Amino acid sequence: QDIKEDLFNIILKGIKEEAKDATRRLLTYKEPLNIVNEYIIPALDLIGERYENGDIFLPQLIRSAETVKNSFEIIKEDLSIDSKEQISKGKIILATVKGDIHDIGKNIVKVLLENYNYEIIDLGKDVPKEKIVKEAIKNDVKLIGLSALMTTTVKNMEDTIKDLKEENPEFVVMVGGAVLNHDYANMINADFYAKDAREAVNIARKVLG
Numbered sequence: 001q002d003i004k005e006d007l008f009n010i011i012l013k014g015i016k017e018e019a020k021d022a023t024r025r026l027l028t029y030k031e032p033l034n035i036v037n038e039y040i041i042p043a044l045d046l047i048g049e050r051y052e053n054g055d056i057f058l059p060q061l062i063r064s065a066e067t068v069k070n071s072f073e074i075i076k077e078d079l080s081i082d083s084k085e086q087i088s089k090g091k092i093i094l095a096t097v098k099g100d101i102h103d104i105g106k107n108i109v110k111v112l113l114e115n116y117n118y119e120i121i122d123l124g125k126d127v128p129k130e131k132i133v134k135e136a137i138k139n140d141v142k143l144i145g146l147s148a149l150m151t152t153t154v155k156n157m158e159d160t161i162k163d164l165k166e167e168n169p170e171f172v173v174m175v176g177g178a179v180l181n182h183d184y185a186n187m188i189n190a191d192f193y194a195k196d197a198r199e200a201v202n203i204a205r206k207v208l209g
């Protein structure tokens with residue numbers, strides 16, 4: 001049986017009920033993050049492409065996203081197993097910016113950062129800049145991580161960074177999301193761009209130790 005085909009196709013077809021078992025089977029011989037990179041992201045990329053081309057419609061996109069949510073629940077449990085040591089290396093705020101409800105990527109980044117003992121204050125998705133600034137001050141954080149997946153919401157990311165820097169130039173902002181790249185991150189004045197969750201951990205290490 002070709003297990004790779006399994007989870008990949010299960011996501012493509014949006015067979016929510018089968019996602020957990022297929023993920024458990026993969027975890028018997030694959031690293032959790034490799035499952036994310038080799039199965040989940042490629043399947044979602046293809047779904048996104050099909051949606052953009054009009055080959056599938058919003059209900060199918062939603063079903064696939066829900067299928068991924070089920071799969072990621074299992075991956076998350078597995079990742080969390082060896083992170084019982086509770087000495088926090090520092091606080092990080094995470095948020096998907098206003099107008100944007102894509103949070104799968106942010107949630108992956110969160111789990112990995114927690115795994116490396118950073119304390120995550122997760123503000124969720126569709127978060128207004130005012131709230132992000134307020135929480136950054138209130139919680140006395142140094143590093144703020146913002147996620148955006150749409151061309152239309154990168155502007156909100158830029159505005160959030162502007163307000164954060166005006167409030168406190170010492171705030172360090174890391175950004176991520178499929179719509180971004182290094183150049184764009186520079187253009188909107190982010191301090192760091194993270195291509196994926198592993199890079200987010202490297203940046204946290206650089207900034208917080």
Ligand code: B1M
Pocket residue numbers: 040041044045046047048049051052058061062065094095099100101102103104105106108109144145146147148149150151152174175176177178179194195196197200
């Ligand atoms: Co939508 N969506 N979606 N969607 N969706 C995209 C983003 C899109 C590119 C699809 C397409 O048309 N090709 C397109 C945006 C077009 C554009 O702006 N250029 C799009 C659209 C149009 C929409 C709607 C407007 C559709 C509609 O309603 N008509 C709507 C948006 C509503 C809104 O936000 N206001 C919408 C809705 C949805 C669902 C709800 C169905 C679902 C999201 C479910 C959820 O997140 N809870 C969904 C999905 C699943 C996608 C695609 C298919 C997959 C996104 C994803 O989760 N990828 C997406 C197409 C695509 O990206 N290929 C698409 C996997 C995820 C792990 O990757 O988030 O990039 P990513 O995260 C990576 C890295 O980027 C990085 O690390 C992660 C792990 O490696 N990273 C960070 C991300 N954030 C980081 C933060 C960091 C550091 C690293 O530090 C803080």
